[in-house]
Amino acid sequence: MSSIDWLVLLITLGTVLIYGVYRSRGQKNLESYFLSNKSMPWYIVLFSIMGTQASAITFLSAPGQAYTDGMRFVQYYFGLPLAMIVLCIFFLPVYHKLNVYTAYEYLEKRFDSKTRLLTSFLFLLSRGLSTGISIYAPSLILSSLMGWDIHITNVVMGGLLIIYTVSGGASAVSYTQTQQLMIIFTGMFLAGYMVIHLLPDGIGFSEALHLAGKSGKVNVITSGFKESGEFDWKDKYNLWSGIIGGFFLAVSYFGTDQSQVGRYLTARNLKESRNGLLMNGFVKVPMQFLILLAGVLVFSFYTIYEAPVSFNDHLTEKTKKSNLGEEFFSAEASFRSIKVKQKEAALAWIKADKDGSTEAAAQWSDSLKAFERQAVQCRQEATSIIRKANPGADANDTNYIFLHFVVHNLPKGLVGLLVATIFLAAWGSIAAALNSLAGSTIIDWHQRLRPKDRSDKHHLYLSRFYTLVWGIFCVAIAQLAGHMGSLIEAVNVLGSLFYGTILGIFCCALFLKRTTAKAVFSSALISEAIIIYLFLSDSVSFLWLNLIGCASVCMLAMLITITRAERKKIE
Amino acid sequence: MKKSEQNGAEQKPNGHGKTYAALLLFLFLQILLYTWLSNYFQ
Numbered sequence: 001m002s003s004i005d006w007l008v009l010l011i012t013l014g015t016v017l018i019y020g021v022y023r024s025r026g027q028k029n030l031e032s033y034f035l036s037n038k039s040m041p042w043y044i045v046l047f048s049i050m051g052t053q054a055s056a057i058t059f060l061s062a063p064g065q066a067y068t069d070g071m072r073f074v075q076y077y078f079g080l081p082l083a084m085i086v087l088c089i090f091f092l093p094v095y096h097k098l099n100v101y102t103a104y105e106y107l108e109k110r111f112d113s114k115t116r117l118l119t120s121f122l123f124l125l126s127r128g129l130s131t132g133i134s135i136y137a138p139s140l141i142l143s144s145l146m147g148w149d150i151h152i153t154n155v156v157m158g159g160l161l162i163i164y165t166v167s168g169g170a171s172a173v174s175y176t177q178t179q180q181l182m183i184i185f186t187g188m189f190l191a192g193y194m195v196i197h198l199l200p201d202g203i204g205f206s207e208a209l210h211l212a213g214k215s216g217k218v219n220v221i222t223s224g225f226k227e228s229g230e231f232d233w234k235d236k237y238n239l240w241s242g243i244i245g246g247f248f249l250a251v252s253y254f255g256t257d258q259s260q261v262g263r264y265l266t267a268r269n270l271k272e273s274r275n276g277l278l279m280n281g282f283v284k285v286p287m288q289f290l291i292l293l294a295g296v297l298v299f300s301f302y303t304i305y306e307a308p309v310s311f312n313d314h315l316t317e318k319t320k321k322s323n324l325g326e327e328f329f330s331a332e333a334s335f336r337s338i339k340v341k342q343k344e345a346a347l348a349w350i351k352a353d354k355d356g357s358t359e360a361a362a363q364w365s366d367s368l369k370a371f372e373r374q375a376v377q378c379r380q381e382a383t384s385i386i387r388k389a390n391p392g393a394d395a396n397d398t399n400y401i402f403l404h405f406v407v408h409n410l411p412k413g414l415v416g417l418l419v420a421t422i423f424l425a426a427w428g429s430i431a432a433a434l435n436s437l438a439g440s441t442i443i444d445w446h447q448r449l450r451p452k453d454r455s456d457k458h459h460l461y462l463s464r465f466y467t468l469v470w471g472i473f474c475v476a477i478a479q480l481a482g483h484m485g486s487l488i489e490a491v492n493v494l495g496s497l498f499y500g501t502i503l504g505i506f507c508c509a510l511f512l513k514r515t516t517a518k519a520v521f522s523s524a525l526i527s528e529a530i531i532i533y534l535f536l537s538d539s540v541s542f543l544w545l546n547l548i549g550c551a552s553v554c555m556l557a558m559l560i561t562i563t564r565a566e567r568k569k570i571e
Numbered sequence: 572m573k574k575s576e577q578n579g580a581e582q583k584p585n586g587h588g589k590t591y592a593a594l595l596l597f598l599f600l601q602i603l604l605y606t607w608l609s610n611y612f613q
Binding site for chain 1: 587590591594595597598601602605606608609611612613
């Protein structure tokens, strides 16, 4: 990075940090620390919800996903608006009426302390580990592209935000998230504009989209059915898995994950909470669509300009120096020759299209599709060589594509801003996670197990202490993540392993009035075992696990409740 | 503002009916638009 980029990066991060500390004033008790005195207007709630959900990897991974797999990833979010409506009707009124700090408090009121503690434990376990990984994943990408030390990057990524999160609590988290999102949107918009700007004369936005479309990247809607007419249950992203599976995932995440519940509980009243969530339902899908669009434009850019066979420069260099170097060079040469032909076909298609020659355009369009298939195959071969040469390392370069484009093609200053957006996106979601982890620890565990009342000052001190401890824990997980190898991938889907069960417990509490505490507790344990078995046996795509987990808890709990009631009658 | 309004206890759970309908319609229109885009740019 140039000195201008460093300056932009430091000024941007410094400003957010100072603003966060400035917003940390006035914390007197647990309500002000975890609920911001319930004073937030709906738009701050909206930005806070969005900032919590969008981690650094969202902005790195989504454009890369569009580059490799097309835009169909957007369907993953189709269930979200439906989930927002369900939450507004059923979940929010209960949380506001009971005036809870954490979602799990409600479970003790409805069932018993055992169910509350089990659910809170599942949350702390999955959120604590996944926050560590959400520090490590972007740090790894930045450090390998920039040549930075991974441990220092981890500390900047996950450590600096601890300063304002510890001192300011939920209020500082929400206000900084608003500021962070503004900077992120500016950075992403400028990056999208620059892709179009850097394309040669005669190729504009429409041509770029057509080029990507010819290579199958504008596949926004997919049915999920195979050519034989059979539904593909292992297909990750299609209209049905997005609407149904995505709905259950979004209800679980926004309705039962304290990192989100803690955000909208800071709202002034029920109406402001609802407005924040509903607006999230309006803006989330278009926002994700635009991020994916940026990835598709990057694809068109690399159709015209030279693209590397792998975007992970660090592993590419290591592979070239290894004993598989010759093999890799050969794969790289084949890839280059395919890309040259692909570029010729792209330019020829644009010319034919402009001349109105439909026959030639159709011919070049077929060539483009064929060259893309060959390029994908060649990239897969290169990835497999990289994997063999670097055992244990993640050879998949999807997360590197967007940043590779930024670092190698954008002007000075803008690179610094885009790198800053990666840090800020990470800070937003990590800060909310730390605040919720500390909240659940003190409210669900500490106060529950040591109920002797103490002063507000003492509770505030403990809250800050737990935030700091969780911050250190998450950074420590990030520092150790390099030794975890393929576990990282497993931890990434960790949320889906637990969300279904947690949602099932909440559904029993809200909708199945007859279910008893004992029945729900046992069915939650059994369902969790079923989910882990299904995940390990790779029977279905992970999005369906949310639905299966939820349905399993509800059905088992009803069955156990009815069986016990019948047995009692007989006795 | 009344205390009951502050904690939202007296607000109807379904008081946002029009917004819910608008959100569903918006999602439906987006799916239509994306389907058209997928076909147009293929």
